[in-house]
Amino acid sequence: xxxxxxxxxxxxxxxxxxxxxxxxxxxxxxxxxxxxxxxxxxxxxxxxxxxxxxxxxxxxxxxxxxxxxxxxxxxxxxxxxxxxxxxxxxxxxxxxxxxxxxxxxxxxxxxxxxxxxxxxxxxxxxxxxxxxxxxxxxxxxxxxxxxxxxxxxxxxxxxxxxxxxxxxxxxxxxxxxxxxxxxxxxxxxxxxxxxxxxxxxxxxxxxxxxxxxxxxxxxxxxxxxxxxxxxxxxxxxxxxxxxxxxxxxxxxxxxxxxxxxxxxxxxxxxxxxxxxxxxxxxxxxxxxxxxxxxxxxxxxxxxxxxxxxxxxxxxxxxxxxxxxxxxxxxxxxxxxxxxxxxxxxxxxx
Amino acid sequence: xxxxxxxxxxxxxxxxxxxxxxxxxxxxxxxxxxxxxxxxxxxxxxxxxxxxxxxxxxxxxxxxxxxxxxxxxxxxxxxxxxxxxxxxxxxxxxxxxxxxxxxxxxxxxxxxxxxxxxxxxxxxxxxxxxxxxxxxxxxxxxxxxxxxxxxxxxxxxxxxxxxxxxxxxxxxxxxxxxxxxxxxxxxxxxxxxxxxxxxxxxxxxxxxxxxxxxxxxxxxxxxxxxxxxxxxxxxxxxxxxxxxxxxxxxxxxxxxxxxxxxxxxxxxxxxxxxxxxxxxxxxxxxxxxxxxxxxxxxxxxxxxxxxxxxxxxxxxxxxxxxxxxxxxxxxxxxxxxxxxxxxxxxxxx
Ligand SMILES: CC(C)[C@H](C(=O)O)[C@@H](O)C(=O)O
Ligand SMILES: CC(C)[C@H](C(=O)O)[C@@H](O)C(=O)O
Numbered sequence: 001x002x003x004x005x006x007x008x009x010x011x012x013x014x015x016x017x018x019x020x021x022x023x024x025x026x027x028x029x030x031x032x033x034x035x036x037x038x039x040x041x042x043x044x045x046x047x048x049x050x051x052x053x054x055x056x057x058x059x060x061x062x063x064x065x066x067x068x069x070x071x072x073x074x075x076x077x078x079x080x081x082x083x084x085x086x087x088x089x090x091x092x093x094x095x096x097x098x099x100x101x102x103x104x105x106x107x108x109x110x111x112x113x114x115x116x117x118x119x120x121x122x123x124x125x126x127x128x129x130x131x132x133x134x135x136x137x138x139x140x141x142x143x144x145x146x147x148x149x150x151x152x153x154x155x156x157x158x159x160x161x162x163x164x165x166x167x168x169x170x171x172x173x174x175x176x177x178x179x180x181x182x183x184x185x186x187x188x189x190x191x192x193x194x195x196x197x198x199x200x201x202x203x204x205x206x207x208x209x210x211x212x213x214x215x216x217x218x219x220x221x222x223x224x225x226x227x228x229x230x231x232x233x234x235x236x237x238x239x240x241x242x243x244x245x246x247x248x249x250x251x252x253x254x255x256x257x258x259x260x261x262x263x264x265x266x267x268x269x270x271x272x273x274x275x276x277x278x279x280x281x282x283x284x285x286x287x288x289x290x291x292x293x294x295x296x297x298x299x300x301x302x303x304x305x306x307x308x309x310x311x312x313x314x315x316x317x318x319x320x321x322x323x324x325x326x327x328x329x330x331x332x333x334x335x336x337x338x339x340x341x342x343x344x345x346x347x348x349x
Numbered sequence: 350x351x352x353x354x355x356x357x358x359x360x361x362x363x364x365x366x367x368x369x370x371x372x373x374x375x376x377x378x379x380x381x382x383x384x385x386x387x388x389x390x391x392x393x394x395x396x397x398x399x400x401x402x403x404x405x406x407x408x409x410x411x412x413x414x415x416x417x418x419x420x421x422x423x424x425x426x427x428x429x430x431x432x433x434x435x436x437x438x439x440x441x442x443x444x445x446x447x448x449x450x451x452x453x454x455x456x457x458x459x460x461x462x463x464x465x466x467x468x469x470x471x472x473x474x475x476x477x478x479x480x481x482x483x484x485x486x487x488x489x490x491x492x493x494x495x496x497x498x499x500x501x502x503x504x505x506x507x508x509x510x511x512x513x514x515x516x517x518x519x520x521x522x523x524x525x526x527x528x529x530x531x532x533x534x535x536x537x538x539x540x541x542x543x544x545x546x547x548x549x550x551x552x553x554x555x556x557x558x559x560x561x562x563x564x565x566x567x568x569x570x571x572x573x574x575x576x577x578x579x580x581x582x583x584x585x586x587x588x589x590x591x592x593x594x595x596x597x598x599x600x601x602x603x604x605x606x607x608x609x610x611x612x613x614x615x616x617x618x619x620x621x622x623x624x625x626x627x628x629x630x631x632x633x634x635x636x637x638x639x640x641x642x643x644x645x646x647x648x649x650x651x652x653x654x655x656x657x658x659x660x661x662x663x664x665x666x667x668x669x670x671x672x673x674x675x676x677x678x679x680x681x682x683x684x685x686x687x688x689x690x691x692x693x694x695x696x697x698x
Contacts, residue, residue, distance in 0.1 A: 085536060087536045087537070091537070117467050117468060117471045117573050117574055118466050118467055118468070118573070119466060119467065119468055122466050138504065138537075138538065139537055141501070144538075144539045145539055146539040146540065146542050146543040147543075148508065149507060149508045150505065150506065150507045150508065150543070151505065151506055151539045151540040151542065151543035151544075152490075152503060152504065152505045152539065152540065153503075153504040153505075153538050153539050153540050154501060154502075154503055154504070155487065155501065155502040155503070155504065156499065156500065156501045156502075157499065157500050158498060158499045159497065159498045159499065185587070185590075187434060187436045188436070188440070188487075188488055189487065189493075189502050190493045190494055190495040190500045190501065190502050191495065191500040191501065191502050193495050193500065194495040194496075194499070194500035195500075216590075216591055217590045217591050217593075217594040218594065220569070220591045220592070220594050220595035220598070221594050221595060221597070221598040221603070223595075224466050224467075224573065224595065224598045224599060225466055225598055238534070239591075241534075241565075241566045242565055242566050242569045242588075242591060243569070244566075245566040245567065245569050245570050246569035246570060246572075246573065246595065248570070249569070249570040249573045249574055250573060254570070
């Protein structure tokens with residue numbers, strides 16, 4: 001298969017883990033005889049420094065003309081006080097690529113279960129997916145403004161926006177354990193009332209999927225109390241932001257979780273959920289597992305299932321062979337871990 | 350001291366734990382020679398059944414004419430599909446009493462540390478307070494509506510609303526460990542930008558208080574990763590709803606946490622943070638600790654410090670003597686636990 005991949009290394013540890021991802025993709029291309037081409041694009045803080053904007057037009061054009069976008073990480077204290085923050089580029093990228101569905105699988109490696117802040121028996125075998133609406137709601141609705149004396153944000157959703165993300169959730173649940181948990185605040189918010197109504201309407205198309213509604217405050221508790229109860233969680237943009245970060249922390253594998261953001265048409269975007277970790281940038285210490293799993297998600301979306309599995313197996317084998325970066329209590333460098341994964345891939349195929 | 354207390358037993362286990370609270374207050378009145386009078390008021394689902402509204406005018410008037418309001422719990426599946434839900438009475442009560450500051454202390458009983466879903470070493474000695482804005486933001490701002498095809502909620506704050514709650518947070522931090530964590534989503538929300546600005550302005554009045562800003566998604570992680578880092582958390586209404594529920598779950602003592610909601614002028618409201626637990630209602634099984642600690646918060650606010658301490662000590666002693674309700678793995682009934690606390694109080698004074 002021929003794939004044009006737009007790479008956005010970004011800031012902090014971004015370039016280091018991107019290099020790891022590209023090496024692994026090159027090995028996959030070699031082993032399975034694919035033709036992957038990579039373009040490297042300015043994005044985030046570095047783009048602000050060099051071009052004055054976090055999402056230069058050239059980068060956006062390049063993303064739109066690629067089959068997939070791979071993003072490492074953006075942001076850092078350096079740009080926190082600036083006129084433009086790296087985050088605004090991320091929001092514009094999501095909107096421009098119409099990436100309405102943010103998919104975050106949350107699952108715990110058995111080998112790393114004791115890294116969780118939760119008791120092992122709480123998190124063992126946890127495996128669910130958060131499906132977060134990513135291009136609507138309070139992130140984008142108008143009016144939004146603030147002055148010295150007041151501030152307003154607006155949370156609007158149309159039926160179409162809700163239907164397409166909820167449908168995504170149902171379709172995904174169908175391929176998994178068949179349970180959809182819709183999170184809202186229907187006892188307070190009008191948008192949640194419409195949301196819940198639409199979930200109930202759509203559920204008649206999916207008799208095989210069990211649906212539950214849960215309030216966002218209760219969901220924040222349940223993620224800790226009984227994370228195994230979840231299969232697919234579907235929710236709006238801001239709730240998804242909060243809950244998916246909470247969810248990733250319960251696994252104790254925050255540095256290891258991947259994500260995909262999809263539009264249906266056009267290229268999807270794949271990125272680790274962790275940040276740019278400026279404190280360890282440039283030190284060859286970063287854990288590349290999250291971006292490698294993001295790469296695996298990408299390959300799976302192109303139906304390259306064996307390729308995706310081989311990356312995931314290579315990661316698990318490397319862990320089992322004691323290759324652990326500092327965040328996991330080991331002392332492998334980013335480069336060493338990557339080389340080990342590449343070796344595993346060569347060995348497997 | 351003479352205190353007029355408006356009691357709102359509400360639904361589910363509400364009446365049982367309210368009875369426990371009143372017995373303890375009566376013992377305090379006896380031991381310390383106070384004059385407490387109690388009125389019992391219809392509120393919540395029961396009020397809907399009997400009067401058609403969850404907050405009858407008589408109840409509101411009675412609350413306004415009391416020194417303090419003690420609420421047990423409202424709601425239940427019975428009223429979930431009705432035209433009016435019990436929650437709406439709660440929101441109207443908050444607004445009518447101008448209860449802008451919701452105070453939720455989160456601390457872990459050493460004796461119960463292993464009830465937490467988190468590892469004991471994560472939660473031992475956790476002690477912080479969530480200060481949640483309770484009468485503004487997306488809960489109350491206009492426009493808010495939904496129809497078949499779209500829905501809108503509005504999140505507005507005025508400078509005054511933000512200043513008074515943030516000031517509350519600073520004042521509280523001054524009396525504790527001197528650290529204020531302000532939670533917002535300033536990388537996305539306009540209201541959070543104003544919020545953060547005001548926190549920074551006010552901080553110059555409190556040089557002795559260390560201030561940190563943290564994004565709501567990061568806060569959801571930090572509550573699990575390192576809850577001991579917090580002293581006072583101040584945040585807006587919806588973030589406070591989500592985070593305070595999450596926070597209470599990490600202690601594993603959800604059924605034991607109290608809260609106060611304050612207006613500055615007029616009566617404050619005290620209530621357990623747990624719900625009405627319809628599944629065990631009427632079975633003499635409910636854990637009354639949360640409402641008893643709410644009573645202690647109330648007494649403390651009237652400067653009845655010895656009285657408050659004696660209740661808290663009586664609770665700890667009862668636990669240490671093996672009086673535990675079912676939720677804590679014991680088999681004491683609500684009534685037995687209450688009697689034991691009353692005995693401890695008689696013994697102490
Ligand atoms: C950086 C920020 C704007 C972003 C968000 O809130 O969506 C981030 O927290 C995320 O979850 O991807
Ligand atoms: C019942 C509901 C409206 C309420 C809220 O969201 O404020 C509750 O969750 C709470 O935290 O007191």
